[in-house]
Structure formats: C-alpha cells, structure tokens
Amino acid sequence: MAGTTVSGIGSNIDTQSIVKSLVDSERAPKQTQINNQTLKATTSLSSIGKIQAALDAFRGALDNMKTASSFSGLSGSSSDEKVATVTTGTGAAAGSFSLLVTQLATASKISTKVFAGGASSVVNAGSVPSTLTIKQGSDTFDVSVPAGATLQQVRDSINSQYANKGLSANILTDANGSRMVLTSTTTGVGTDLTLSGSSGLETGTSVLAPPQNAKYTLDGVVMESKSNTIADAVSGITVKLTGVSPVPSGGGAATPATITVSANSSTLKSSVKGFVDTYNALIKAANAETQVTTNADGSVTSGALTGDASLRSLLSAVRTELNAMGGSGQMKSLAQFGVKTDQKTGLLSIDDKLFDAAAQTNASDINGIFSGDTGLLARMKKATDSFALSKTGVFAARSASLTDSLNDLKKQQDSLDARMVSLQASLTAKYTAMDSLVAKLRAQSDSIMTTLNALNNPKSD
Numbered sequence: 001m002a003g004t005t006v007s008g009i010g011s012n013i014d015t016q017s018i019v020k021s022l023v024d025s026e027r028a029p030k031q032t033q034i035n036n037q038t039l040k041a042t043t044s045l046s047s048i049g050k051i052q053a054a055l056d057a058f059r060g061a062l063d064n065m066k067t068a069s070s071f072s073g074l075s076g077s078s079s080d081e082k083v084a085t086v087t088t089g090t091g092a093a094a095g096s097f098s099l100l101v102t103q104l105a106t107a108s109k110i111s112t113k114v115f116a117g118g119a120s121s122v123v124n125a126g127s128v129p130s131t132l133t134i135k136q137g138s139d140t141f142d143v144s145v146p147a148g149a150t151l152q153q154v155r156d157s158i159n160s161q162y163a164n165k166g167l168s169a170n171i172l173t174d175a176n177g178s179r180m181v182l183t184s185t186t187t188g189v190g191t192d193l194t195l196s197g198s199s200g201l202e203t204g205t206s207v208l209a210p211p212q213n214a215k216y217t218l219d220g221v222v223m224e225s226k227s228n229t230i231a232d233a234v235s236g237i238t239v240k241l242t243g244v245s246p247v248p249s250g251g252g253a254a255t256p257a258t259i260t261v262s263a264n265s266s267t268l269k270s271s272v273k274g275f276v277d278t279y280n281a282l283i284k285a286a287n288a289e290t291q292v293t294t295n296a297d298g299s300v301t302s303g304a305l306t307g308d309a310s311l312r313s314l315l316s317a318v319r320t321e322l323n324a325m326g327g328s329g330q331m332k333s334l335a336q337f338g339v340k341t342d343q344k345t346g347l348l349s350i351d352d353k354l355f356d357a358a359a360q361t362n363a364s365d366i367n368g369i370f371s372g373d374t375g376l377l378a379r380m381k382k383a384t385d386s387f388a389l390s391k392t393g394v395f396a397a398r399s400a401s402l403t404d405s406l407n408d409l410k411k412q413q414d415s416l417d418a419r420m421v422s423l424q425a426s427l428t429a430k431y432t433a434m435d436s437l438v439a440k441l442r443a444q445s446d447s448i449m450t451t452l453n454a455l456n457n458p459k460s461d
Contacts, residue, residue, distance in 0.1 A: 015434075016428075019424060019427045019428050020424075022423075023420055023427065026423060027416065031416065034416065037405070041405045041406050042406065044304050044305065044398075045402040047289040048399055048402070050289060051285060051286065051311060051395060052388075052396075054281060055388050056388065058278060058281065059381055061278040062380055065274065065278075066371070066381075071366055071369075071371055072268075072367045072371075073263050073264065073267070073268040073359070073366060074093075074261050074264065075262065075264040076088045076092070076237060078257055078258070078260075079258040079259075080246075080257040082242060082243045082246075083241070083242060083257040084099055084239050084240060084242055084257055084259065085239075085242060086238065086259050086261075087237075087238045089238060092235070092237055092261055093235075093236065093261065094261050095260075096258055096259065096260045096261070097218055097219050097258070097259040097260075098218070098220070098256045098257075099239070099256055099258070100216060100217040100254055101214070101215075101216045101244050102254070104241055104244060105187035105213055105214035105225060105228045106209060106211060106212050107184045107186060107187045107211055108183070108191055108192045108211040109181065109182070109183045109193075109207075109209040110194075111180070112151075112180045112181075112205055113203065113204030114176050114179045115179065118151075118173060119152040119155075120151070120152060122149070123145055123149050123150060123153075123199060123200060123201060124146065124199060127147050129147060130199040131144060131197040132145055132195065133195065133196045133197040133202075134158070134162075134167065134182065135194045136186060136193050137186075139165075141161075141162050141165065142197075144157070145201075151178060151180055154169075154201065155169040155171055166185035166186050168182070168184075169182050170183075184211075187211060187212075188211055188212070188214075188226025188227060189213050190226075191211045191226075192207075192210065192211055213225060213226055214228050217256075228241040228242075229241075237261060265356070269350075271370075272337070272350065272355070275370070276348045276349070280347045283346045283347055286311055289303050289304055290303045290306045290308070290311065291303045291306075292306060310387070310394050310395065313394070314384065314394075317383040317384060318383060321383050322376070323335075326369045326370075326375060326379075327365055327367075327375070328368050329362060329365030329368050330362055331358060331365040331369075332368075334376075337354070337355050337359065338350055338352070338355040338358065339355075
C-alpha cells in the first residue's frame with residue numbers, strides 16, 4: 001500500500017509501527033499526568049512569584065510613606081531658599097519663624113608642604129613603606145605609603161579608601177610645585193584635620209580653613225549648630241541652611257528669611273491617593289492571578305491561584321487593617337474621608353467632594369489614621385510580615401514546595417523516558433525474532449511446495 005512502511009521483511013508486517021503504538025500507549029497515562037502536574041506547578045510558581053513581587057513593592061511603599069510627613073497635611077516653605085530650605089516631619093505644627101543666618105558651618109581644610117617636582121614627586125624615597133595618619137576628632141585613618149610612592153599615588157590611595165568616610169584629597173599645582181589638600185564633609189568646631197606618622201607628608205602642613213559652626217538667629221534666639229542641617233531647633237521641622245542672610249545693597253541689617261509651616265490640602269490628598277494607588281497595585285496583582293474567565297465555547301478557565309488559601313489570607317489581613325478604626329481624632333476611618341472600596345474588584349477610589357469637605361475641618365485626623373506605631377501604615381506592614389519573609393514566609397514556603405515538586409516531576413520524566421526506551425528495545429527484539437521465525441517458516445513452506453510441485457509434475461523420458 002502506498003505510504004506504508006514495511007519494517008518486517010519476513011512477515012511483511014509494519015512491526016516498527018506496532019512497537020511505537022504499544023510504547024505510546026504505555027507512556028500516555030503517566031506522561032499526561034506529568035504534563036498536567038508540571039503545567040500546574042509551573043503556572044502556580046510563576047503566579048506566586050508575581051504576588052511576591054507585588055507584595056514587596058507594597059511593603060516598600062509603606063516604608064517610604066512611613067518616613068514621609070505628608071499625611072500631616074502640613075508643608076514647609078522658606079521665603080528665601082538661598083538662605084534656607086525646610087521640610088516637615090512627625091510632630092510638626094503650623095506656624096512661622098524668622099531666620100537670620102550669619103555664618104554657615106564649614107569643614108576643616110589643610111594642605112601639605114609644596115613639592116617642587118609636581119604631582120609625580122616621590123613622597124617616600126626610602127626602601128620600606130611608611131605611614132600617614134589622618135586624624136579628625138576621635139577618628140583615625142591610616143594610609144600606607146609604599147616605597148617610591150608619589151604624591152599622586154598617595155592622593156589616590158586616600159580617596160579610594162576613605163571617600164565613603166567623608167575624606168577627600170586633591171592636588172593643587174602652581175608655579176612653585178604641587179601640594180595635596182585634604183578636606184572633610186564633617187563640619188563644625190572640633191573637627192580639625194591633623195596629619196602625623198612617618199611618611200614625611202605630616203611635616204610643613206598648613207591650615208587653609210578651620211572648621212566652624214553655623215551661627216543663626218531663630219525668632220530672636222541666637223543659636224549655633226555643627227551642621228548646616230538643623231533638625232532639632234523646632235520640633236518636627238528640618239531646616240537646611242544654604243547661605244548667609246543677604247545685606248541690602250545700601251547697607252544696614254541683614255534681611256531675615258521667614259520659615260512657614262502651613263496646612264496644605266493638596267499635599268494631603270496626594271499622599272492619600274499615593275496610598276490608594278499602592279494598595280490597588282497589590283489588589284490588581286491578586287485579581288490577575290485569581291480571575292475566572294468564560295471562554296467563547298462557554299467553558300470556564302480559572303486563574304492559577306483561584307481559591308488559593310494563602311492569597312485569601314493575605315487579602316483578608318490587609319482588608320481587616322484597612323477597615324479598622326484608627327487615630328484619636330473625630331474621624332477614625334478612611335471611609336469617612338471618602339475612600340471607597342469597589343465591592344466587585346476590591347479596588348479603592350477617592351470621592352473628591354467628600355474628601356475635600358472632610359479635609360477642610362478634620363485634616364489632622366488623617367495623620368492619626370496613617371501615622372505612628374499603631375497607624376494604618378505600620379499595621380499593614382506588620383499584618384503582611386508572615387507572608388513576605390524571604391525564607392520562612394508563607395509564599396516563600398509555597399515557592400520552595402512547588403520547586404521541589406517540579407524537581408520530582410523531572411525525575412519522574414527521566415524515569416519514564418528510561419523505562420520507555422527499555423520497553424521499545426524489548427518489544428523491538430521480540431518482533432524482530434517473530435519476523436525472523438516467520439521468514440524461516442515461509443522459506444520452509446516454499447521448499448515443501450517446490451518439492452510437492454515437482455512430485456505432481458514428473459518429467460517425461
């Protein structure tokens with residue numbers, strides 16, 4: 001027959017096709033089981049990975065919002081940002097302050113002696129290493145100066161080792177030669193840099209600029225600070241000094257800047273919207289993995305995590321905290337500020353009119369709902385701890401279990417493949433033997449028939 005492969009020469013039977021059919025029939029049930037379980041485990045592992053990523057992003061956003069102060073409904077401003085900038089934090093209260101800056105905090109700056117040979121001048125002309133010790137307050141930084149080291153090499157060594165400690169070294173060159181200048185990011189009186197050791201660089205040093213404190217007057221009170229960032233002068237407010245208060249061109253007293261902390265409903269609403277968006281991102285990720293889809297033929301396809309107990313527990317935990325009362329003001333829930341939950345999707349939305357009206361009279365209550373150790377942000381973070389732990393968390397354990405299942409299925413596949421190879425070899429041998437036997441029997445039959453035909457048809461003399 002056209003298109004038929006005849007592998008049994010003796011029997012004219014397609015033994016190869018028979019063997020394949022028998023092997024495929026034997027493989028099919030186990031192979032189907034492995035395929036289905038592998039697909040389910042792989043899909044579930046991928047979905048759990050997406051939920052873990054969404055949960056990590058959610059918790060990271062909660063941490064960022066906890067450190068922000070925007071839920072207070074207050075924002076700070078400076079009338080002259082060339083003199084100072086301001087940010088508000090926990091404990092800030094509305095008010096204004098007069099700030100006059102007469103001196104900025106500065107860091108210590110010292111110089112080595114001049115080396116006539118420039119940056120390539122050899123600092124350590126000896127045959128053994130020497131040491132340069134840089135001291136600032138109670139901190140000591142040792143720099144090894146190898147034999148034959150140049151001024152440039154010492155400078156590079158300091159920067160590579162101690163740049164993250166706030167030290168920096170540069171080389172200044174003029175007609176007389178080069179010198180190394182050391183500076184620090186640490187400001188304030190008592191942070192002087194000094195050099196000692198056996199390198200030779202410690203001799204002949206000079207002070208280019210002594211460290212000094214910032215000096216300013218806040219509402220008539222004269223103050224000093226070692227840093228230009230002042231976080232403790234007014235509770236809940238951080239002031240960063242950026243310059244000295246200007247003096248009018250015609251002379252006279254310097255002009256103070258005004259620091260103002262006031263209510264800002266747009267900032268407050270933006271912060272609440274940020275929380276809503278963060279929460280919705282987690283819910284959307286969960287919805288995507290649990291969605292049930294009706295196909296064109298009427299059949300239903302469930303999401304990889306539809307009905308998953310771990311995911312249900314996570315969503316229940318965050319929704320419980322969302323709906324709990326919090327704060328000490330008149331309004332203790334987000335629903336009172338117009339934050340609504342879609343009963344079908346679980347997503348949050350803000351009723352702008354209701355929020356704006358509530359914020360006009362009870363803006364401070366929002367801070368109580370969100371902030372603090374018992375606020376919504378902290379509670380949601382705590383409620384999701386057991387799900388998010390990288391090694392022992394609920395989803396981490398699920399991922400590990402699914403990975404183990406996939407490894408086991410791989411072993412089952414390898415075992416099945418090996419068993420089918422053995423079965424095919426065994427069946428092939430049996431059918432080959434059968435075909436050989438049929439060939440022998442046919443040969444014997446042909447011989448007998450030839451003999452009988454010869455007896456039935458004797459030749460005439």
